[in-house]
Amino acid sequence: MCKLLNIENLTIVANEKNRKVKITDNVSLSLNSGESMGIIGESGCGKSITALSILGLNNPNINIIDGNIFFENICLNKLSSGNLRKICGSKIGMIFQEPMTALNPVFTIEQQLSEPLKIHLKLSKSAIKSKCIELLESAGIKNASAMLKYYPHQLSGGMRQRVVIAMAIACKPKLLIADEPTTALDVTIQAQILHIIKKLIKENNMALLIISHDIGVISKLSQEVSVMYSGEIIEQDSKTNIIENPMHPYSEKLINSAKELNNGCNHLSVVNGSVPRPEENIMGCKFAARCEFCRNICKEKKPSLIKKNNGNGYVRCWKYINDQNLY
């Protein structure tokens, strides 16, 4: 069976004034239809850049220099922007962190929601209106027909995000990409929105790529998890394995920190230092400066992503590379 989404060895650079900076390095991930994958990592590690590259939405100074993105066996990064829009508009839906990115302040909700229905589904005028109402209702909006006449600024953040969700699923996409869909929202609203996304992907058998720095959000919505650190995938496994038995020292710290906070413990363990910036040229493991297991080899040579001994996951760490002479 062919994969719905297949990202292969994606390396992305940002062209800055007088230099090129590598933002993601050799990122691979894939998704079957109906499956869900979460990408977790700290701010700036390359999650959004990876997600936006699927839809060709990155700034023009951000370029793919290596690797490919296949969607239903079509290589998206080789398509013209017109063709890409044709495919993406109807088959891939996107929810952004900041709902106003996706909404146009000068159009009513009805005008914005009608657009994809007109273009991709070619519905009649009256059919469009009732479809709009149906979509808003499925995104948890009660007074949907009144809402159609509103402009985005008349809605609260939570309501706006619901409208964006309604737009993203308008054409029943096969893949929904959600980039930090609840980061800008309150906790109670977050719970409502996660609930709606979960209901919608189940009802419509959509695949989901969810991006967050919050393992709580990831754990609610995804079966598989990729952990990113400074532009690289450093561990990839089922959600259960990542949460119960993280293997990479960074994943372990991240999960433990979240667990400690959630369980109301009275001392948080601390990892000193911070994530290296993309322009820092690091030859070895990117986590080495903060890792308690760091040895000479870690600083000299980048570990590759290897299959875990037990099960189907992958991890990028010298500790697990079975060459005793090296580590």
Next chain:
Amino acid sequence: MDENIILQVNNLNKQFRSGNHKIQAINNISFNVKKGETFALVGESGCGKTTTGRLLIKLVDADSGEIIFKGTNISNLSNNKFRKLRPSIQIIFQDPYGSLNPRMKIKKLLSEAVKSNTENKSDINDVIWELIKSVGLEVSDLDKYPHEFSGGQRQRICIARAIATQPDLIICDEPVSALDLLVQAQILNLLKELQKKYGFSYIFISHNLSVVRYISDRVAVMCMGKIVEEGTTEEIFNNPSHIYTKLLLDSILDLTDNEKSEDLYKTYYDDKYQVAIDYVSKSSSKLNWISPTHYVLQDI
């Protein structure tokens, strides 16, 4: 008054007007903060947490109510007289980027803060060295500008500036919300450590319940300008008694328990939320005491 209480707030009210629309941002709230403790204000965006903090340092004036700080009623103090007290109350903001002057070196930033407290007579360089080291940065960092630091490091600088005046009370308004999880842990532990060393009291403002549970001794839950429940951290988390507090606690996303995630799927948060909000808007100002330290706002 109890010797240990450094701040006592009684029946504070604040209304904002935008056009002909009125918002009761703070609705008759009362609480106190003891010496050396961390008192948290939690609640959703717009519930009045930041406004409460701004009232306490007189950035905005209350419509009615009393604020008694170390025995002095500061609510009707002239601005001039309040300025003398001001070094003893400091505030740390959510956004460590916006709150540091980008054109000022860290050394200058800190020395201005130290000088604002006239009591401080010791050599200013020694004080600044001590400050920068106590927040986990290096003396060499003093010659840098704010943009040369990461978000977590900038928040450390804000903390150094806040403690520079040797305050009694520090208001922390969402101090870790803009930071990544591992950096959050660094800053939270730093705040705890400094409290132990210097005996500050904190008012810790946050919408993140897990963070609040970790850092605070007592918690007040706010909703629509009212404190709907107050108790020790243990009482609030183990025996939440107001419908709104329960909803907030239900919204914490845990990692371990899959049943709850199915629950999340089945339950309609929307409806529960509406019920809780209606309940709060209809509640009276009578308190229902559950223990000597724990109360909820009573229904009409």
